[in-house]
Amino acid sequence: MMSPSPRIILASTSPRRRELLAQLAIPFEAVDVEVDETPRLGEPAEVYVARVAAEKSLQGQCEGAAALPVLGADTEVVLDGEVLGKPRDREHGEAMLKRLAGREHRVLSGVSLRFGEQHWQAMSESRVYFRALRDAEISAYWNTGEPADKAGAYAIQGLGAVFIARLEGSFSGVMGLPVYETAELLSRVGIDVFGESQCRDER
Template sequence: MSGPQLILASASPRRRELLAQIGVKFDVFPLALAEVPEAGESPEAYVRRVAREKAEAGWSASGATRPVLGADTEVVLDGEIFGKPRDLEHGVWMLKRLSGRAHRVLSAVSLCTDGGHSQVLSVSEVSFRDIAEAEVRAYWASGEPRDKAGAYAIQGLGAIFVRHLSGSYSGVMGLPLYETAGLLSQSGIPILTPDSA
């Protein structure tokens, strides 16, 4: 039985779960990179750049022995990248801004191999119902939103706020599986393998 054929340059447990879900065998190589938008950088350019930097840093740091996958997911409203909440008040501010509105979730996936770099971008639209401030604060108290882009997890309690989703559910979670599977298949990396990571 062959071993892992891919390195995931991410500490995200959600990305590990999603990659394992499609039967990919991989090792994890977490990286700590600064994730700060550059002046005048569009949300699309930002998420693409960060995903690429993660993949390239993982490629370099791991010794380039296997392909390296990097990804970045961001919540965007009115052209503003929300990132992860710093504290309670920042999280409350984010969720109140998202309340009753539609926002975009951008999820870029980058793959570095000895043949070069390839990338895909998933764009989803998520519509929230109106959320009362008491609900927002109760949700924060659950602990779930503290390390999530946009201060919510669609796969968890945050699902109660989602009125409509157009796009990739897994992309909103952090790794768009349709796009990721296509990217890996084009590079000859097997998916749907038994006994995956």
Template sequence: MQAKDLNLILASTSPRRRELLGRFGLPFEVLAVEVEERPRSGEAAEDYVRRVASDKSGQGRAMAPEETAVLAADTEVVLDGHIFGKPQGPEHAREMLGRLSGRTHEVLSAVSLRWGDRHWEALSVSRVRFRDIFPQEIDAYWASGEPADKAGAYAIQGRGELFVAELRGSFSGVMGLPLLETARLLQHLGLETERLLAGAPP
């Protein structure tokens, strides 16, 4: 497949994922999908994030035209094996950020690409260390509105970066779509890295 012939769908309405995928200069459409995002009993965090990303791309594949490639992703914050998800309200956000305060957590970001009956996957694992966070900072951060729909109740690309003392891994992965892993998956569609760096023609 050549870039000029590429029909690509991003199975996500996340503005962060749209922004990140847009950096490649590829034409793509956005498709809203809804899958259950709840860990199964005994399911490891890596297995969970891979499954959710796969479910999203699978649903997108079922809804999209046959010749269309479908890309999806899922990102989760994990501490001590516990998947944090998105906060359900201010108290939940306070609990999350309080537990993350002064500690190192993992951010797992799985990417799933389907084209026809083919399926490719990748996983990015990043480690983020937070400085100590004061309760009044958590309250002020919640009041900003930023953490309400974010995994782990923070956005590293926004005000949440003020909590980050150290990052080992992928900044874009923590945002929600790891560009390194995504670029490698797109190579299966004939899109080499130099083409992505230059910006593929529409």
């Protein structure tokens, strides 16, 4: 059986974003994009996340099928107003987890959708509360390999979940692609996860 033709382009090869988008049962094609994710001097976290998501969708539009909507996203862990990013190495990753331990932090997940010359954006904000962590736990967690490529050095969908005492917001947003906001944006181009409508360009 042939796979259905893609209806959108996902400007990401993140396995987590592919998994979340697949939940919506919308055929898609994933393309790899590379953008400069260096925060600008004095750039607020919300502005940074929205900008990076928008740059990813723009790059995806250049590399993907121009006739299809293009979805880009960026998810960041924010503590005391600082975007933590991904750990550079073990020392950096363990230091991140020590900072998060016993505290509340924010997770911002921005989504950007482009279709033709149209552009829509949405933002999900969640609050995550970590329990206190022992140094031995942090070291053992790093040894699993899970934190190495994750924003904030943890994965809510993996072993990192044992550190989370409470979540206020979107599980899928913390994971990497807020499903609610994504579905809302896709409806702008006529893609209804429960319907048969076709893509349309809003003018």
